[in-house]
Amino acid sequence: MSAPFAYERHLTDRPERADALVDLSDVVRDARLGPPGARSLDRLRLVVQALGDRLRDRWVTVHAIAGQGLRAARTEYPDRLDIDRLERLAKSGLVTELPDADGPLLDIAGMTGLPVIGRGTYAAHRAGHPWLQGNTTQFLAPRPAPGRTAHLVERDMGVVPGHARPAGPPRTPLPDIVARHWRCPERTCSLYDRRRGEAVLLPRLHDGAPVCEWHHVPLADDGPRVPVAQLKLLHGHGTVHRFHLDAGTRAVLGRAAGDAGGTGRVLAVDGLLPPAETARIADRHLEIRVAPDAVRLLDLSGGRTRLWRPGPGGGGWTRLSGERSTVLRVTDVVAPVPGVTLARGGRRLPAEIAQEWRRAAARADRHDGE
Template sequence: MEKHLTTNYKEACFLVDLSNVVRRQDLGEPGLRSLRRLGLVVDAAVELARDPDLKLYLVADRSLRLGGRHEFTDPADVRLLGQWVRRGLVEELGDADERVLELWAMIGIPVITGDRYRGAREDYPFLQGNTDDFLEPVPGPGGTVRLVPLDMGVARPDEISRKSEEDALKKQGLLGPRRKPRSEVVDRNWRCPDRRCTTYDTRKGSRVLLPRMHRGVPTCEQHGLELVDDGPRTATAQVKLLVGGKVTARFTLEDGSTVRIGRAPGTGDIALHDLLPGDLAARVSRAHAELRVAGGMVRARDVSSFGTRWRATAGRSGPGPWHELPKDASRDFRVGDELELTEGVVLARSGRRFPAELSQEWQRRTPPSGEGSDAVTRMY
């Protein structure tokens, strides 16, 4: 098996998402993790390529080796994996997904994985509908493995949001059992003991990042210090602006807030004028929709001259039909729902449950409204 591994990705015939392969319990022997599954994948790759000297480039999450060594069927697998890492036969990172996709985009060789990378669809839009560049290992006859083309499908915006959140939590070590967020950490504010550090401080910084778990303790990535619990995190809701189907901005709203969104609604509200082409901006009212956040729930109301349409997109059968948003009453704006201000301009309720930025940073930096002013700060 080792003769088929290379330290140089330029020599490889395939990239391998090793963490995904090793954890595939439907392949080979039973157990949570097994390096023998890689051997079956190597055999399948050699057969598919008809090349007895085929080379594979392996990329793995650091947690595969260090975070679950007790889950390996054979303890010798952990030692062997460690040797490969030291010799450069496995590129080991905190988050392998980003590196796998970076190499795939850069050199264009097929990737062996079962991951659909739904959380990466915004950064790598050519994943949507891709049927050519990914191969999934599946069980074959007699305990063998076959490599079959993997249809990446087209992920809905709400699916992308939820998976992006999960990926961010995973990267910071904040996914607990059954891939549930560690709410005891995510739902709290944190502060670094170093007074110069504003990375996690909601009162000083312009961004609030998630803590990094190190040996079970929330830790500052910049200073390596144990973070101080700074009280409960204020409930928030995130809204995305899609122009022509592409996400161009995000806005995080605090619990208890009421904001109007439109072309130039006024001080303290969300202005879209500088985010829209002139022809689209002209079809959006100065104040178009009103969002009210209370108890983590969002309600929307039409306040426009042109009308606003609403639909749910999270149903099993795909997006539902468009309905007129009422003017005289508000309605629930749930995760996955969309508001169409005009054709090509949509507000979507994100599935993200934690703020990537300070909730009110866009508000603090919004000058008085005006058609030509920089009336909104983009939040990414």
């Protein structure tokens, strides 16, 4: 990434458009990373670059949340311009500043399944967010790497004793909130208008209940919402386009717009990739089916599509099957042709999140029974 770092290019004010969430207060104060000093905004650059390396995408986007006290300790910033940068990012909405950032950060992580970059244990929030217990996949810790860079490693959040599910009426599971449309009771408010399709915003939460971020009033349930999967088309290590597919959709990735065969849509790469790469994509190259709980792929190119899946020793490439569909995980990468890849955005389907929650709950229950 070039200097000066283009913060605006990698930050988004909407978590549903992000590849990950950043606990910015934690990252800025992580003295193991980057330049010396108690606090440095340059550490945000390092973790974004590390996320780009992890996802093989130099144009990753993150949703950053910080506590309001992050700018208060001015003397702890060796680079005094960091305060001005943080103030500018906060005023533009690209950094969300809150009195207590941990709760909202975890609410968003629970609703979207997005990975969280930071080192916090969130011990005080385990009762309200039981999916934290035993979680081994959703939290990423930055680590210093050679050349004053950083890399990200998956964290085992462990099980904190004494933080079982809270007493009293159960809160609505966060995936269930994502699976519904919401409507502001203020007649003039169109912020959550379901006619906007995939652009409909996720609700903000207050004490576990969805509220309108403009009017600060509880939202009304407006019916079921079709889950949406996001796919990124990359050329080299940069995203050139993002596709959004509703659950129940069948689509075909191909060279140009045409007949997908039966019901479905064509994801045309013509105009998105250079002509040389476009010419190597078949008219019907890859079939994509989005179920409520998974994204499945089927090769239509005669064996030219490869799948990279992380695993012990770093993972490896295999041929994608044309006979049996393959589940595309959030960490997988598909290469229709060399130099062109398709990957999922960080946001998971509600059913995928619920499955992970059930696994985490089972781990926590086993721990409590020991």
